[in-house]
Amino acid sequence: MAAREIDPRAPEPPYRQIAADLIAEIARGDLAPGKPLPSEKELTERYGVARNTARSALAVLREQGLIYTVTGRGSYVVEPTGGADHHGDA
Amino acid sequence: MAAREIDPRAPEPPYRQIAADLIAEIARGDLAPGKPLPSEKELTERYGVARNTARSALAVLREQGLIYTVTGRGSYVVEPTGGADHHGDA
DNA sequence: CTGCATTTGTGCGTATGTATG
DNA sequence: ACATACATACGCACAAATGCA
Numbered sequence: 001m002a003a004r005e006i007d008p009r010a011p012e013p014p015y016r017q018i019a020a021d022l023i024a025e026i027a028r029g030d031l032a033p034g035k036p037l038p039s040e041k042e043l044t045e046r047y048g049v050a051r052n053t054a055r056s057a058l059a060v061l062r063e064q065g066l067i068y069t070v071t072g073r074g075s076y077v078v079e080p081t082g083g084a085d086h087h088g089d090a
Numbered sequence: 091m092a093a094r095e096i097d098p099r100a101p102e103p104p105y106r107q108i109a110a111d112l113i114a115e116i117a118r119g120d121l122a123p124g125k126p127l128p129s130e131k132e133l134t135e136r137y138g139v140a141r142n143t144a145r146s147a148l149a150v151l152r153e154q155g156l157i158y159t160v161t162g163r164g165s166y167v168v169e170p171t172g173g174a175d176h177h178g179d180a
Numbered sequence: 181c182t183g184c185a186t187t188t189g190t191g192c193g194t195a196t197g198t199a200t201g
Numbered sequence: 202a203c204a205t206a207c208a209t210a211c212g213c214a215c216a217a218a219t220g221c222a
Contacts, residue, residue, distance in 0.1 A: 013204085013205060013206085014205085014206080015205080015206085039190075039191060039192090040191070040192070041190080041191075049206080049207090050206060050207045050208075051207085051208090052205090052206065052207065052208090053205085053206060053207080055192090055193090056205085056206090069192070069193090070191095070192080073190095073191070073192075073214085073215070073216095074190095074191065074192075075192090098210085103208080103209060103210085104209085104210075105209075105210085129186080129187060129188085130187070130188070131186085131187075139210080139211085140210060140211040140212070141211090141212090142209090142210065142211070142212090143209080143210060143211080145188085145189095146209085146210090159188070159189095160187095160188080160218085160219080161187075161188050161189065161217070161218045161219075162186080162187055162188060162189095162217070162218030162219035162220080163186090163187070163188080163218080163219055163220085164186095164187065164188075165188090182222105183221105183222090184220100184221085184222085185219100185220090185221085185222105186218100186219080186220080186221100187217100187218085187219080187220100188216105188217085188218075188219095189215105189216075189217075189218095190214100190215085190216075190217095191213105191214085191215085191216100192212105192213085192214085192215105193211105193212080193213080193214105194210100194211085194212085194213105195209100195210080195211080195212105196208100196209085196210080196211105197207105197208085197209085197210105198206100198207085198208085198209105199205100199206085199207080199208105200204100200205085200206085200207105201203100201204090201205085
């Protein structure tokens with residue numbers, strides 16, 4: 001299987017559905033702090049969307065401060081505790 | 091010379107034009123079975139495109155079963171006869 | 181075995197063109 | 202015009218495999 005129940009015709013656009021799905025995974029602890037999220041390519045296959053759409057979903061989480069992204073490596077769940085930062089914040 | 095007449099504005103996208111060019115070379119015997127194709131870097135310089143574009147072209151040939159690729163070495167024209175070597179088959 | 185260069189694999193950032201509602 | 206989405210393309214960086222000295 002691949003697609004995770006994304007409705008292109010739902011009132012919520014796909015990228016928001018995906019964002020919500022990822023946020024739920026983080027809240028659930030499925031995606032723990034410091035751990036990498038699925039790559040854009042993974043999201044692309046998993047949800048059956050284009051890369052831009054997967055990227056838009058990640059952008060939502062990034063704007064909400066839930067994740068941070070490192071060029072050439074991937075996106076990671078922000079760590080609420082333990083000092084040493086990562087993306088630009090003191 | 092370098093660029094092989096790739097038209098960025100043609101109806102056929104560059105990566106398909108390059109793929110077609112390479113396929114023609116194989117059909118013509120210019121690229122014989124078992125012999126390595128130009129590296130991605132070579133294709134990049136030859137057609138004046140980005141590496142991603144060259145890779146997309148190679149992906150087309152790979153999907154058509156015309157070539158196989160080995161990490162760290164390169165892509166090779168598949169051998170139609172009983173070679174007993176190359177990519178994964180006994 | 182170690183170190184280096186080459187090559188492919190992967191992943192992200194960004195821009196453009198096109199299509200649809 | 203705008204938001205959303207897809208396809209394509211360029212650029213950059215790092216990881217892993219390979220081959221050779």
